[in-house]
Amino acid sequence: MSSAASTPEHVDVIVVGAGLSGIGAACQLATGQPDKSVMILESREVSGGTWDLFRYPGIRSDSDMFTFGYRWRPWPSETALADGHMILSYLRTVAEEYGVDKLVRYRHKVTGASWDSGTKRWTVTVDHDGAALTFTCDFLWGCTGYYDYEQGHRPEFPGEKKFKGTMVHPQFWPEDLDYTGKKVVVIGSGATAVTLVPSMSPDAEHVTMLQRTPTYILPQPGKDPLAVALRKVPDSLAYPVVRWKNVLQLVGSYQMARKFPDQAKKFVRKFTERQLPEGCSYDENFQPPYNPWDQRLCVVPNSDLFRALRSGKASVVTDTIDTFTPTGIRLSSGQELEADIVITATGLKLKLFGGIDVVVDGEPFRPSDTMVYKGLMISGIPNFAFTIGYTNASWTLKADLVGDYVVRLLKHMDKKGLSTVVPIKDDSIGERPFMDLASGYIQRALDGLPRQGDRVPWMLKQNYLMDLRMIRRSELEDGVLQFA
Known part of the structure; x- marks a missing residue:
């Protein structure tokens, strides 16, 4: 050679x-x-x-x-x-x-x-x-x-081998998965779960977000109001303005949340609680046991998660898993969630x-x-x-x-x-x-x-x-x- x-x-x-x-x-x-x-x-x-x-x-x-x-x-x-x-x-x-x-x-x-x-x-x-x-x-x-x-993070759940339905991790989504008219349970409360629930609920019979611990969730406009206001301004001028507005907003809100966690909790609650359907408890389902930004905060565009909850096509349950059953999940409280499909949005x-x-x-x-x-x-x-x-x-x-x-x-x-x-x-x-x-x-x-x-x-x-x-x-x- x-x-x-x-x-x-x-x-x-x-x-x-x-x-x-x-x-x-x-x-x-x-x-x-x-x-x-x-x-x-x-x-x-x-x-x-x-x-x-x-x-x-x-x-x-x-x-x-x-x-x-x-x-x-x-x-x-x-x-x-x-x-x-x-x-x-x-x-x-x-x-x-x-x-x-x-x-x-x-x-x-x-x-x-x-x-x-x-x-x-x-x-x-x-x-x-x-x-x-x-x-x-x-x-x-x-x-x-x-x-x-x-591979994603995928804990093994008690009795999961008994389950007769389909289990999916979001990182490996099957192209042929049909959830139309199906009962779906999404295990998780992070960014993936709060994205899946409103996206699947229009076609599924019902989607339940099953979470062990709530996450701070804040609604946000789907379009940036300042970008909309500057739409006729050349990108070379408008983009830096909108970008810096958002940078200062990100840095400022994070620093304020870390220095004044109680006020940050009240702020998130103010914008989230009023979005919930009647009978959905904020304290049970949307108040984490930690301070804002101890973990990453989730944002949802145009309140899509909350609109799905108000529509009745989706719900949130805060509990732990006792065991899987052939037809779903039995929770520690004794409640049973029927499921055709279980999505394990359990993280990376x-x-x-x-x-x-x-x-x-x-x-x-x-x-x-x-x-x-x-x-x-x-x-x-x-x-x-x-x-x-x-x-x-x-x-x-x-x-x-x-x-x-x-x-x-x-x-x-x-x-x-x-x-x-x-x-x-x-x-x-x-x-x-x-x-x-x-x-x-x-x-x-x-x-x-x-x-x-x-x-x-x-x-x-x-x-x-x-x-x-x-x-x-x-x-x-x-x-x-x-x-x-």
Whole structure:
């Protein structure tokens, strides 16, 4: 075999993932570092990530699209909480406009990444339809999100094997599932459940949302009122105005809720309780035992969940499962819910960096031994960045900042003739959990995640306004990043 044939293909930057984060990262590289060679490795056969994977009825964004859309490419609609197909169309249109759709290698599942300080390169191993491939790059950028595409969180319920009906997890929705005229029980109370119930209720005989614990749910207009008012203003002017209004609203409401939880509870109750049908108790079904934003708050467009409840085609039950029966579910209270179909909207399973085996100079990466730098790099891992969005605001607000930072970092390294960069943690930095939400999917995974620190730049503030200064405007050579 010739040396040319045995030499892996090399590019400047490999982006892992062709979803919202990966497409955004490649677009920012295309405009900010046009001379860099870029490859996008995508494990699935199509782009879009979450917005192509999930096919359940009514899938939509639970963040407003003026902050969920890219800062540098206006969201082309007045719709605030958009359906999945609209988001997917937007992503693929942006990819085509910036030419990054041509950079994607589909069905290329990254299985491992090994850094060698001698060559100052990453060697990336890939499974392509069963064949092992190898690529090398100078900089590796993980844009795989933080959940497992191959399996969701699915607890085993008592007696579920007795059930004669159909059980479905929303992450793996069957295309041929017919729920017309059927009795449906949706187990869960998060964003997926509150989307499914109003989407299925018009066709189903009845849909019951069975929850163990309520979630804070707030109605929101389907269209942004300010965007509607500015519809005749050019996008280049209107989009930043609407975006900043929503940014300030997001940050302000979160900070107020954390500082004044009792007032936040009253605010949510004021807007939610009046939407409920007669006989539906707010305290029993919509008042969680925790404070707002201890877990992510759900929003529903045009009060669709509450309209479904008022119509009588849907209901909510707060209880625990005693056992499944052949025809449904018996609850701990003794109540029985008849069901033809049970949907287990029980959450996601976290999987850091898509489950890639990372090795640095022969040493396996152990997440719990490391610390996150500015929420976008990992202590001790050279020439590596990752994109994980906010837990309390739109994912893309953080993704855009990560893109800005990586482009700025690569420019700086080129200008100074530097080949490597790595964050070095001071042993005096105190440790904290990576994410501070009490949501089950996060708590289940904390032991396998990197830590955050007790002070900047190792501390994650989950605050876009503070991150603007820390990520977009701070000095790159800050004494924490080690260049060579």
